[in-house]
Amino acid sequence: MSKIKLPADDNSCGWFETLPQSLKPQQRSAVARGKIKADWLVIGGGFVGMAATRRLAELHPQAHIVLLDAQHIGEGTSGRNSGFIIDLPHKGDLVGKDIERKQKFISLNRAAIDYLQTQVERDQIDCNWSHSGKLQGAVSDRGIRFLDHFQVLLKELGEPFEVLDSAALQKKVGTSYYRQALFTPGCVLMQPAALMRGVKENLPDNVTVYENTPVLELEQRQERWLARTKDAEFSAPKVILGTNIFTEQLGHLKHRMIPIMTFASMTRPLNDAEFTAYAAETDWGLTPADYAGTTLRMTADRRLIVRNQYRFVPNYSSSYQERSEISVMHRNALKARYPMLENVEFDYTWGGVCALSQNYTSYFGERKPGLFISCCHNGVGAARGTISGKLLAEMASGGDSDLQRFMVEVSGKPSRLPPQPALGLGVRTRIKVAEWVSRSEV
Numbered sequence: 001m002s003k004i005k006l007p008a009d010d011n012s013c014g015w016f017e018t019l020p021q022s023l024k025p026q027q028r029s030a031v032a033r034g035k036i037k038a039d040w041l042v043i044g045g046g047f048v049g050m051a052a053t054r055r056l057a058e059l060h061p062q063a064h065i066v067l068l069d070a071q072h073i074g075e076g077t078s079g080r081n082s083g084f085i086i087d088l089p090h091k092g093d094l095v096g097k098d099i100e101r102k103q104k105f106i107s108l109n110r111a112a113i114d115y116l117q118t119q120v121e122r123d124q125i126d127c128n129w130s131h132s133g134k135l136q137g138a139v140s141d142r143g144i145r146f147l148d149h150f151q152v153l154l155k156e157l158g159e160p161f162e163v164l165d166s167a168a169l170q171k172k173v174g175t176s177y178y179r180q181a182l183f184t185p186g187c188v189l190m191q192p193a194a195l196m197r198g199v200k201e202n203l204p205d206n207v208t209v210y211e212n213t214p215v216l217e218l219e220q221r222q223e224r225w226l227a228r229t230k231d232a233e234f235s236a237p238k239v240i241l242g243t244n245i246f247t248e249q250l251g252h253l254k255h256r257m258i259p260i261m262t263f264a265s266m267t268r269p270l271n272d273a274e275f276t277a278y279a280a281e282t283d284w285g286l287t288p289a290d291y292a293g294t295t296l297r298m299t300a301d302r303r304l305i306v307r308n309q310y311r312f313v314p315n316y317s318s319s320y321q322e323r324s325e326i327s328v329m330h331r332n333a334l335k336a337r338y339p340m341l342e343n344v345e346f347d348y349t350w351g352g353v354c355a356l357s358q359n360y361t362s363y364f365g366e367r368k369p370g371l372f373i374s375c376c377h378n379g380v381g382a383a384r385g386t387i388s389g390k391l392l393a394e395m396a397s398g399g400d401s402d403l404q405r406f407m408v409e410v411s412g413k414p415s416r417l418p419p420q421p422a423l424g425l426g427v428r429t430r431i432k433v434a435e436w437v438s439r440s441e442v
């Protein structure tokens, strides 16, 4: 069997480590051995794979559906993000004059929120699901210019928003570091590892989930797709890949996705004295006005989370040394915003790998007969990954809908990338430039 690169995430993700007891992985889980025939195979249990599996189970209650993941569900990037399910088009998707296209993005994102919310409510998933909305905060003139532009776009789209000045922000987020923020109400915040594990725990009985079961080879033989793991060979007529950046390792969309890691740190819960000094609200989230700035969250249980920094990661992983250095940068970002909390330690610092494309395009569709893929959501996969997984399951089942057509229209093919070392050099330079121009927002 050829050797492929597999997920190698660190085991210091705060969301996974602080899972409620009921959602922690149990010792006993399905073990894969021998030849296993299924009606449907889903590989990768992140936002895409979980939504695809759930939808297949709804559409085909009599079918045997198998979901394979290389790690525990919730351990991959979908369980280690900042937990914003964003309804409005984000960054690159806002560029351009085509209002109808942007409205399609909004419909898709809101359908994702609805789909997840139905599951969270029905199955009572303990993932701190919260309609908190989202702040987009600016520190510098450059940041304010981004917010001014964002306001124009929101008005064009007829979307409600509120402008908060520094004093209003001080009351809400406990710091006067930001000069201004735009609040948009549609974003949902959640605990991502808990959401992923909660969805997994409540999958219908016709689904078998094999965790810690990496697929080492995927091939089509006659009318079936074969997925080989260390001790088993799974086969099914149709397969859905929700493996994002790892899709290229399974032989598809090679040299089209840029592996980028971004990092987060989570403090311990503030004690009462610290919370009194902080003197503001819990359960909010703030994304940066500028691309390379800092994302900030305060959880309902009084933990602060800082996310920034990007690294080009051709091996899809980061070292302990790298994370330690980044933890210091996170500490500086926290201290700049909350000097009174400078003694509050981080309990966890972790990274997660995302797939970006040069032409800011994601992939959605039937790549080969019976092989369906959705990937490369350019770092905002909570909403797009979820809805694309659901719609991919519908497409693979012969369904058709307006949303499915929207998804096809807004997707494309990530453009081909230059080979290494040119790719690494180019991406690292782009990251450095972005960090430099956004330095006041970090």
Ligand SMILES: Cc1cc2nc3c(=O)[nH]c(=O)nc-3n(C[C@H](O)[C@H](O)[C@H](O)COP(=O)(O)OP(=O)(O)OC[C@H]3O[C@@H](n4cnc5c(N)ncnc54)[C@H](O)[C@@H]3O)c2cc1C
Pocket (backbone or CB within 6 Å): 006, 007, 043, 044, 045, 046, 047, 048, 049, 068, 069, 070, 071, 074, 075, 076, 077, 078, 079, 080, 081, 082, 083, 084, 085, 086, 213, 214, 215, 216, 242, 243, 244, 245, 246, 261, 262, 263, 264, 307, 351, 352, 353, 354, 374, 375, 376, 377, 378, 379, 380, 381, 382, 383, 385
């Ligand atoms: C720190 C951080 C903050 C972020 N914040 C946000 C945010 O707030 N909102 C947002 O929308 N997005 C955010 N993102 C991005 C978002 O998390 C990703 O876009 C999203 O998780 C992608 O989902 P996915 O299902 O496509 O892929 P993934 O989550 O990468 O899932 C792929 C799955 O495939 C499995 N896999 C891979 N190879 C194999 C194999 N060979 N065999 C079996 N299984 C395999 C992996 O284990 C993994 O579980 C953030 C990312 C990071 C790192």
